[in-house]
Amino acid sequence: MTQQSGRKIGGPLLKVQGISLSFGGVKALSDVSFEIRQHEILAIIGPNGAGKSSMLNVINGFYHPQSGTVTYKGATRKQMQPHEAAEQGIARTFQNIALFKGMSTLDNIMSGRLLKMKVNFFLQALYWGPAQREEIAHREVVERIIDFLEIQAIRKTPVGKLPYGLQKRVELGRALAAEPDLLLLDEPMAGMNVEEKEDMCRFVLDVNEEFGTTIALIEHDMGVVMDISDRVVVLDYGRKIADGVPDEVRANKDVIDAYLGVSH
Amino acid sequence: MLYREAGQFKASYAADQAIFPIAQDRVLMAILLVVAAVVVPLTATQYLYTAILIPSLILALAAIGLNILTGYCGQVSLGTGGFMAVGAYTAYNLFIRVPELNLLLVLLAAGAMAALVGVIFGIPSLRIKGFYLAVATLAAQFFLDWVFARVPWLYNYSPSGSVGVPDLYVFGFPVITPTQRYLFILAIVALMALVAKNLVRSSVGRAWMAIRDMDIAAEIIGIRPLQTKLSAFAVSSFYAGVSGALWAFLHLKSWEPAAFDINRSFSLLFMIIIGGLGSILGSFIGAAFILLVPIFLNQVPPALGIPLSTATISHLEFMIFGALIIFFLIVEPHGLARLWQIGKEKLRLWPFPH
Numbered sequence: 049m050t051q052q053s054g055r056k057i058g059g060p061l062l063k064v065q066g067i068s069l070s071f072g073g074v075k076a077l078s079d080v081s082f083e084i085r086q087h088e089i090l091a092i093i094g095p096n097g098a099g100k101s102s103m104l105n106v107i108n109g110f111y112h113p114q115s116g117t118v119t120y121k122g123a124t125r126k127q128m129q130p131h132e133a134a135e136q137g138i139a140r141t142f143q144n145i146a147l148f149k150g151m152s153t154l155d156n157i158m159s160g161r162l163l164k165m166k167v168n169f170f171l172q173a174l175y176w177g178p179a180q181r182e183e184i185a186h187r188e189v190v191e192r193i194i195d196f197l198e199i200q201a202i203r204k205t206p207v208g209k210l211p212y213g214l215q216k217r218v219e220l221g222r223a224l225a226a227e228p229d230l231l232l233l234d235e236p237m238a239g240m241n242v243e244e245k246e247d248m249c250r251f252v253l254d255v256n257e258e259f260g261t262t263i264a265l266i267e268h269d270m271g272v273v274m275d276i277s278d279r280v281v282v283l284d285y286g287r288k289i290a291d292g293v294p295d296e297v298r299a300n301k302d303v304i305d306a307y308l309g310v311s312h
Numbered sequence: 313m314l315y316r317e318a319g320q321f322k323a324s325y326a327a328d329q330a331i332f333p334i335a336q337d338r339v340l341m342a343i344l345l346v347v348a349a350v351v352v353p354l355t356a357t358q359y360l361y362t363a364i365l366i367p368s369l370i371l372a373l374a375a376i377g378l379n380i381l382t383g384y385c386g387q388v389s390l391g392t393g394g395f396m397a398v399g400a401y402t403a404y405n406l407f408i409r410v411p412e413l414n415l416l417l418v419l420l421a422a423g424a425m426a427a428l429v430g431v432i433f434g435i436p437s438l439r440i441k442g443f444y445l446a447v448a449t450l451a452a453q454f455f456l457d458w459v460f461a462r463v464p465w466l467y468n469y470s471p472s473g474s475v476g477v478p479d480l481y482v483f484g485f486p487v488i489t490p491t492q493r494y495l496f497i498l499a500i501v502a503l504m505a506l507v508a509k510n511l512v513r514s515s516v517g518r519a520w521m522a523i524r525d526m527d528i529a530a531e532i533i534g535i536r537p538l539q540t541k542l543s544a545f546a547v548s549s550f551y552a553g554v555s556g557a558l559w560a561f562l563h564l565k566s567w568e569p570a571a572f573d574i575n576r577s578f579s580l581l582f583m584i585i586i587g588g589l590g591s592i593l594g595s596f597i598g599a600a601f602i603l604l605v606p607i608f609l610n611q612v613p614p615a616l617g618i619p620l621s622t623a624t625i626s627h628l629e630f631m632i633f634g635a636l637i638i639f640f641l642i643v644e645p646h647g648l649a650r651l652w653q654i655g656k657e658k659l660r661l662w663p664f665p666h
Contacts, residue, residue: 134534
C-alpha cells in the first residue's frame, strides 16, 4: 500500500459500538464495533450476506439497530433519519444505482446540493435576484465536479439513458456535490470492466486526497481493496472477524477461512 | 434549416439556464404571446372565446397544478376537481360576504384555501403511494363534492343549490365581455405558468422530481419526504383553486357542485397524460386537445356529409380518449409534449441525417 501525500489520518470520525441488527429472526449484524478515522479510506469486505450493506444503512440512518451506538463527530446517537445524516455531512452511493432517472446528469448532481440551497420558495418562484445568483453559484460548483469526473459530454443527458459505468460516476458526483465529510460507497466498482475500475479507483483516491474526504467503501475486488484502502474491516455472518491494515487482514486465518471455506 | 442552434454560444451559466436557451424558441414564444394578446382579441369570435380559448386556458391552469403534483412529484391525484371546487366556493363566499374585496385578492384567497385543503388531504401521501394514494385523493373528491352540496352556508342557502356571480370588475375595469375575460385570464395563466416553470427548474422542482424518481435516494441527499410532498400538494392545489375560481366566475358564471365532480378530475388527469407528464407545455397542449376533440367530432362529420347522432358522438369521444390514453401510456408516456420535443430534435439536424 502506498501512503498518499498531503493527508494525515486523524482520530476517529465515526465509531460504531456493539451494533446488533435483526429482521425478525434473521440476525444481520451482531455486536459489531469499529471506527472510521478522519481522512482515511476504510474498506468493509466480507462474503455475500455478511451484513456490509446493512452496516452502511445503520450508519446513515436507514436501519435502526436494536442495540449499540453510533458516535459521529463526537456525538452519540441511537436513531436518526436519513435526511439528518445528510445534514451532518454523510453522503452515500448505492450498490444498485439510485439515481433520479428522469433528470439530466446536471440536475442529478445539482440535487446533491439541495441542502446548501437556502433561497426561499417565493424567490425561486420568481427566479429573481438571489434565487438566480444562488442557482449560478451552485452550478459553478457542480461544473467543477463534472470536470473532475470527466462527464462534461453527458451534462444534459437524462441519466436513464447512460451506460452503467457512467451512471455510477454520476452517482458519485451527486454524493460529492454535498461536500460530505464522510462518503459511504456501496460497491462503487461492481460490474465494471478493468478500465472502468481503474478510473473509479482514481476518482476515489483523488477525492480522498484532494478534498480530504473520509471514505468507507464496500468492495468485492480484493485487488482494489488491498491497493487503495488504509484499513480493512472484515464481516462474516454479521460479526466482525478482522480489522486492520490490508497486509494484516490478508494474513488473518479467520478471513482466509471465511473466503475459502474451512474443513470441519 | 431554420431551427439551428449552431453559432449560438452560451457564455454564462445564466444563459445556459434560461427557459428558452435557443434563440428560435424565444422568437416563437414571443410571436405566440403577441398572437394571444393582440391578434386574437382583434379577430376572435364570441364562439372561439367561450367554447375554446377561455375554457382551455383555465383548464390548462388546473392541468399545470395537477402536473406539478403528478408529473413532477409523482403523487397521483384524483381530487383536482374537489380542489377546484374549494377555490370556486371560497371565491364565491368571499365575494358575497366581503364585496369590497379586489377580484385578484379573491382569487389569491381561493388558491390559498385550496392549498390548505390540499395539504390536509396530502398528509396520507407520506405513508401510501400509487393506487392507494389515488384512492385517498378520490375520497377527498367525494368528500368535497358532498360538502359543497350539503352545507347550505357554503352556497348561501340558495334553494336550488346553484350559485352565481354578477358582472365583475377588477380595479374598476370591467371583466364582462368575452374579450375582457379572455385577456384577464390570459394574463393570470401566463404569469402562473411562468411561476410554475421557475419552480420546476429550481431546487424546489428538483426536490419534487427526486421524490418522484427515487424517494429513498432523495432522503439520502437530505430531502425531507413529508415537507416536499406536502409542498407539491400545496402548490398543485393552489393552482387548482385559482383555476376553479376562474372557471366558476369567468366561464360558468353560475354553477353547482356537479361542475367540479369526479369527471372533472378524470379529464384533468387525461389532459396531463395525453399532453405530457412532467411538462408545463404539455399541460397546455393536453387541455387544448381534450377540449378540441369533442368540438372536432361535432363539427367535422356533418360538414363532410356524414350524419352522426349526438349519442354516437359522445360515445366516439369516450372511445377516442380511451384509445389515446392507452396509446400514450404504452408508446409515449411523456405525451404530446415529448412528441414536440422529438420533432424539434429532428428539426435541429434536418435536412442532414446526423
